[in-house]
Amino acid sequence: MSQPLAIQFQTTDLEGLASAKGRIAVLADAGAPLSPGARRLDRLTKGALARAVASDAFAKLKPGEGMDLAYPAGIAADALHLLRLPKRCEVAQARKAGAAVGRAHGAGGTLVLAESHARAAEVAFGLAMRAYDFNAHKSGEKSTPGPVTMMVANAEAIARAAAPMAAVAEGVFFTRDLVNEPANILTTHDFAARLAAMQELGLHVEILEEDQLMKLGMRALLGVGQGSESPSKVVVMQWHGGPKDEAPFALVGKGVVFDTGGISIKPAGGMEDMTMDMGGAGVVAGVMRTLALRKAKANVVGLVGLVENMPDGRAQRPGDVVRSMKGDTIEVINTDAEGRLVLADVLWYAQERFKPTGMINLATLTGAIIVALGHENTGVFSNNDDLCNAFLKAAAAEGEGAWRMPMGDAYDAKLKSRVADIVNSCGRDAGAVTAAQFLARFVKPDMPWCHLDIAGTALLKSDSTLAPKGATGWGVMALDRLIRDKFER
Incomplete structure (x- = not known):
C-alpha cells in the first residue's frame, strides 16, 4: 500500500x-x-x-x-x-x-x-x-x-504530537488506495485479503463466505452479487481497545467493488468511475486501520459487505422479491439501487450480533446527493440528534464537509410495494432521502444511527486541499475524531 x-x-x-x-x-x-x-x-x-x-x-x-x-x-x-x-x-x-x-x-x-x-x-x-x-x-x-x-x-514534543496524525494519514492512504484500485485488481477476494492482513496490527478479522451469509438469511446482499463470478462476502473487523465489558460502536460500509447497475445497466459514459462504489467500505477499513495503529482506547467494530453488481444470466432482475435478514421482503424495482440492499443486511447483522452503542454507515449511495450538495459536503441522515451533532462537530474540526439532510415519516409512503413490504427504489425526487428512509427500516428503534452518503466526496475529478484528484479518503479523519472525542476516556 x-x-x-x-x-x-x-x-x-x-x-x-x-x-x-x-x-x-x-x-x-x-x-x-x-x-x-x-x-x-x-x-x-x-x-x-x-x-x-x-x-x-x-x-x-x-x-x-x-x-x-x-x-x-x-x-x-x-x-x-x-x-x-x-x-x-x-x-x-x-x-x-x-x-x-x-x-x-x-x-x-x-x-x-x-x-x-x-x-x-x-x-x-x-x-x-x-x-x-x-x-x-x-x-x-x-x-x-x-x-x-x-x-x-522541540523535536521530541512535535514528534509526539504528530504520531497520532501519522496513524490517521496511513488510514487515509489505505482508503485512497482501495478506492483508486481498478475492479479487476480489487475483487471481493482481494479486498477481503487486504482486510485480513490487518490482523497483524491487532485487529480481529473474520471473513463470512456465501454459505454462511445464506444461513444468516442475508438474501438481500446475496441477490446483488449473484450475477458475478466474484463471490459476495462480509468482513468483520473488531478493535478491542476499551473496557472488556463495554459494547462497541459500529461502522458499516457498502463495498460494491464494481457497479454496472446490473440488469438496470448504467450508461457507458462514466461507468469506469464505478470502481469507487466500494468507497464506504474503504473508509471503514481506513478508520479501523487508524484505530489499530494508534492503539485507540475504544471498542469499535467495522463491518463491510463486499459484492460485485454484474449483468449475468443469473443476475437479479427488476421485479424480483428478496427477503432480508431482518425478515422484510423487498421488491427490486431497480437493480442499480443495490447498495441499500447490501447495507440492509449488514446493518441488521451488526445490531443482532454486537448490540452496539451506536452505528454509522457509509456508502456511495445516490447520485441525488451530488445534485443536492455537489462535491463539497457529504449528506448526513440520522435518527439521533446527539450522535449526529457529535459527528458534525468532528467533521467540522477536521475540515471534512458534512451537511445534515431531512428525514421523516412522510417519505415512507414512497417505499410501499404492491407485492412486498417495501421497494428498493422510489424514483428521482428526494432520491437521497428515500434511500435513507429505506435504510432506517433496518435500524432498531432505540439504536443511535447515522447514514453518510459519500457519493459526492469519495472521489473527485480535481485536486482538493489535502489530496490530488481521485480518491480523497473522506471520512477517516472525521470518524477517528468522533471516536476520540465521544468514546475514548
Missing part, C-alpha cells in the same frame, strides 16, 4: 541552512517579525527573503498559501517556498500550508523551517496527506520522493 512520507523532526540548525538541498519552506506572515531561521536565510540571500515577505504579492496570499523564490543566491537550495501562516492560525490553515509543501515536494527533498510555530505538527500532517501519489499501475521508472525534514524548536 501507499505509505505517507516519513518526516524527520530535528532541532533547528541555523548553520545547516546554507547547505540544505532541494527546497526550503519557510513559515512567515506579512508585517510580522521573521523567525530566527528566516533571518538567517535572509542574511544568506542578501535580503531577498525579507523583500519577498514585504511584497504586495505575499500580502495578497491567504493564510496557508505560498509563493516561490526560485534559485535564490547565497544558499544551495533550488527554491525558497514562502508560506503565509500567522502564529495564531486555524488547524485548517496550517494543514493547507503543509499541503502546499507536499504538492511541490519532489526527488530533491524538502526542508520545512517551522521552528516554534504552534501548529508545526498540523503542517506536517498536511504535507504528508497532500504528497500522496497512486502510481501502482504506471509502467516505467518511478521517481522516489526525497527526504522531508522539519526543523522545530
Whole structure:
C-alpha cells in the first residue's frame, strides 16, 4: 500500500541552512517579525527573503498559501517556498500550508523551517496527506520522493504530537488506495485479503463466505452479487481497545467493488468511475486501520459487505422479491439501487450480533446527493440528534464537509410495494432521502444511527486541499475524531 512520507523532526540548525538541498519552506506572515531561521536565510540571500515577505504579492496570499523564490543566491537550495501562516492560525490553515509543501515536494527533498510555530505538527500532517501519489499501475521508472525534514524548536514534543496524525494519514492512504484500485485488481477476494492482513496490527478479522451469509438469511446482499463470478462476502473487523465489558460502536460500509447497475445497466459514459462504489467500505477499513495503529482506547467494530453488481444470466432482475435478514421482503424495482440492499443486511447483522452503542454507515449511495450538495459536503441522515451533532462537530474540526439532510415519516409512503413490504427504489425526487428512509427500516428503534452518503466526496475529478484528484479518503479523519472525542476516556 501507499505509505505517507516519513518526516524527520530535528532541532533547528541555523548553520545547516546554507547547505540544505532541494527546497526550503519557510513559515512567515506579512508585517510580522521573521523567525530566527528566516533571518538567517535572509542574511544568506542578501535580503531577498525579507523583500519577498514585504511584497504586495505575499500580502495578497491567504493564510496557508505560498509563493516561490526560485534559485535564490547565497544558499544551495533550488527554491525558497514562502508560506503565509500567522502564529495564531486555524488547524485548517496550517494543514493547507503543509499541503502546499507536499504538492511541490519532489526527488530533491524538502526542508520545512517551522521552528516554534504552534501548529508545526498540523503542517506536517498536511504535507504528508497532500504528497500522496497512486502510481501502482504506471509502467516505467518511478521517481522516489526525497527526504522531508522539519526543523522545530522541540523535536521530541512535535514528534509526539504528530504520531497520532501519522496513524490517521496511513488510514487515509489505505482508503485512497482501495478506492483508486481498478475492479479487476480489487475483487471481493482481494479486498477481503487486504482486510485480513490487518490482523497483524491487532485487529480481529473474520471473513463470512456465501454459505454462511445464506444461513444468516442475508438474501438481500446475496441477490446483488449473484450475477458475478466474484463471490459476495462480509468482513468483520473488531478493535478491542476499551473496557472488556463495554459494547462497541459500529461502522458499516457498502463495498460494491464494481457497479454496472446490473440488469438496470448504467450508461457507458462514466461507468469506469464505478470502481469507487466500494468507497464506504474503504473508509471503514481506513478508520479501523487508524484505530489499530494508534492503539485507540475504544471498542469499535467495522463491518463491510463486499459484492460485485454484474449483468449475468443469473443476475437479479427488476421485479424480483428478496427477503432480508431482518425478515422484510423487498421488491427490486431497480437493480442499480443495490447498495441499500447490501447495507440492509449488514446493518441488521451488526445490531443482532454486537448490540452496539451506536452505528454509522457509509456508502456511495445516490447520485441525488451530488445534485443536492455537489462535491463539497457529504449528506448526513440520522435518527439521533446527539450522535449526529457529535459527528458534525468532528467533521467540522477536521475540515471534512458534512451537511445534515431531512428525514421523516412522510417519505415512507414512497417505499410501499404492491407485492412486498417495501421497494428498493422510489424514483428521482428526494432520491437521497428515500434511500435513507429505506435504510432506517433496518435500524432498531432505540439504536443511535447515522447514514453518510459519500457519493459526492469519495472521489473527485480535481485536486482538493489535502489530496490530488481521485480518491480523497473522506471520512477517516472525521470518524477517528468522533471516536476520540465521544468514546475514548
